[in-house]
Amino acid sequence: MSNQAQETDGQQATGKRSGARIKIGIVGCGEVTQIMHWPSLSQLAELYEVTALCDISPVVLETLGKRWNVGALDTDHRELVGRTDIDAVLVASPHAFHAEVTLAAIQAGKHVLVEKPMCVNQREAKEITVAQQKNQVVVQVGYMRRYAPAFLYACDAVKKIGPIRFARVRDFLGSNSLIINQTSAVIRDHHLPKSLQKEAIQRDEELVTEALGGNRAEDIKTAYRLMLGLSSHDLSAMRELIGMPSKVLFAAQRAGGRYLAAAFDYGPFVCQFETGIDNIPRFDAHLEVFGEHKNVRVQYDTPYVRNLPIRVFTTESNGQGGVITSDAHPAWGDPFVAEWKAFYDNVTQNRLPKSGPEDFLLDLELFTQMVELMREH
Numbered sequence: 001m002s003n004q005a006q007e008t009d010g011q012q013a014t015g016k017r018s019g020a021r022i023k024i025g026i027v028g029c030g031e032v033t034q035i036m037h038w039p040s041l042s043q044l045a046e047l048y049e050v051t052a053l054c055d056i057s058p059v060v061l062e063t064l065g066k067r068w069n070v071g072a073l074d075t076d077h078r079e080l081v082g083r084t085d086i087d088a089v090l091v092a093s094p095h096a097f098h099a100e101v102t103l104a105a106i107q108a109g110k111h112v113l114v115e116k117p118m119c120v121n122q123r124e125a126k127e128i129t130v131a132q133q134k135n136q137v138v139v140q141v142g143y144m145r146r147y148a149p150a151f152l153y154a155c156d157a158v159k160k161i162g163p164i165r166f167a168r169v170r171d172f173l174g175s176n177s178l179i180i181n182q183t184s185a186v187i188r189d190h191h192l193p194k195s196l197q198k199e200a201i202q203r204d205e206e207l208v209t210e211a212l213g214g215n216r217a218e219d220i221k222t223a224y225r226l227m228l229g230l231s232s233h234d235l236s237a238m239r240e241l242i243g244m245p246s247k248v249l250f251a252a253q254r255a256g257g258r259y260l261a262a263a264f265d266y267g268p269f270v271c272q273f274e275t276g277i278d279n280i281p282r283f284d285a286h287l288e289v290f291g292e293h294k295n296v297r298v299q300y301d302t303p304y305v306r307n308l309p310i311r312v313f314t315t316e317s318n319g320q321g322g323v324i325t326s327d328a329h330p331a332w333g334d335p336f337v338a339e340w341k342a343f344y345d346n347v348t349q350n351r352l353p354k355s356g357p358e359d360f361l362l363d364l365e366l367f368t369q370m371v372e373l374m375r376e377h
Contacts, residue, residue, distance in 0.1 A: 022347060025052035025086035025110075027077045027101050028093035029060050031176075031186045032115060035304055037090060038068065040336040047344045054080040056196055057189035064187060077101045081108040088138075088347065091115060095228060096204040099124035102139065106131045111138040111347050113340075116236075117228040118360040120204070121211035125364055129357040138346045140339070140353035141360050143236045145300060147342050148335035150310035153328060154287070154298040155241055157314060161291035167242055167271035171234045171285040178281035179302050211364075212371060220374060222257025227367045231260065231275055234285070236355065236363055238264075238271065241287055241298075244362055245271065251370035262370055293317045307334045 024041060026033055041048045052072035055061045061073045074080045077097075081089055081104045088111035091101045099119035105112045106128070118141045119125050132139045145151060158164075180186065208221050227235075245264035253260050259276035288297040294316035301308040312328040346353050353359075 021047060021049045022344060023049050023051045023085055023087045024090055025080045025083060026050060026090045026092065027054040027080060028091065029053055029055040029064050030092065031180060033092045034186050035184045036336045037092065039306060040334060040340050043337055044340055051085045052080050052083055057192055059189040060187050078104055081105045081110055087111060094200050095120060096200055096207055099128060102128055103131055106135050106137055106139065109135060109137065113140045113142060113343050115142040116232045118357060120207035120228065122364050125357060125361045132357050138353060139357050140343050140346060141355040142339060143233060143355040144335040144339040145233050145237050146240055146355060147338040148310045149331040150312050151237065151298055153330045154296055154312045157296045157312065158241055158289050161289060161294050161296060164242065164269045164289055164291060166269050166290040168288045169234050169238050169271060169273045171230060171275040173277060173283045174279055174281045175277060176304060179304050183305055219253055219257040220371060223253040223260055223374060224367060224371055226257060226260060232363050234275065235366055237287055239362060242266065242271065242289060248366065248369040248373055251373035253374050307332065
């Protein structure tokens, strides 16, 4: 397996003996856990054992506990992270609770794989960064696209492209439910107390308002939430593929914050970013890099149908007045499985992930710059 982690300033995380199964506690048993994480962990049964589940819904907990044969069930994440029969925690709760659960797990000495976004604002991100460094555990953000073999293949191809002239990041898709409702049977609790729903909405509102410096424009809040969700995948992958831009040249939102456009300055070239969510049940996401004689594009499909191919398309001059095109599918498999394999390697080999807390801070920096320019427009 390729080296998919990077050490920062020589620092290492406290590891676990290679060859031993890592015991996982899951906080948040919603659709992404049911559709993607549980099947991935089951596929990697030689590496992982799920020993505890946590969710605010007793209905979801009891149903999944029986279905998955997991006996330790908690409705309070503090109970789960304190268990001695878990080594690591999957944080897949609503976004507004990611930081709280992640910090509790770190302080309990547990390794963490936290779904994106790692948190909502920079204060939380810095608190997680400090806690991780103090406790020397692995904290990996769930940017599964960056662990896919096709993406790593594209990164290698871009290194050989020569001077980059232009780049583009695109992500247009229909609401996830348009695909999920046709392909998966998700256990949900339709009778959760309204007080719990209200608490989650209120916390999200407070954290987003803090992130935006008190700005209360609803379209800007919606745009920022889109950045934290869908766009964090795109821009994180962009940074690994072509590096961190020097600044944001332009950013705007339309349709109440559901459609975004931006331009990133890379000095010799510009990267154009475009995204939006509509009601067409399809997934159109790619990153494309243009060189003088060769273009490279990595194309993603919906993550909610497992094992769909991620492809790399190249177009180049043949040097004889013609063109050569290729369609590469480097390996079968699911990117969620790839990220769990990387997490296992990071924990057992004392390595800090490439998608760690400090890396996520770079995304928040880009989001902040984009929001400032959106305010001007």
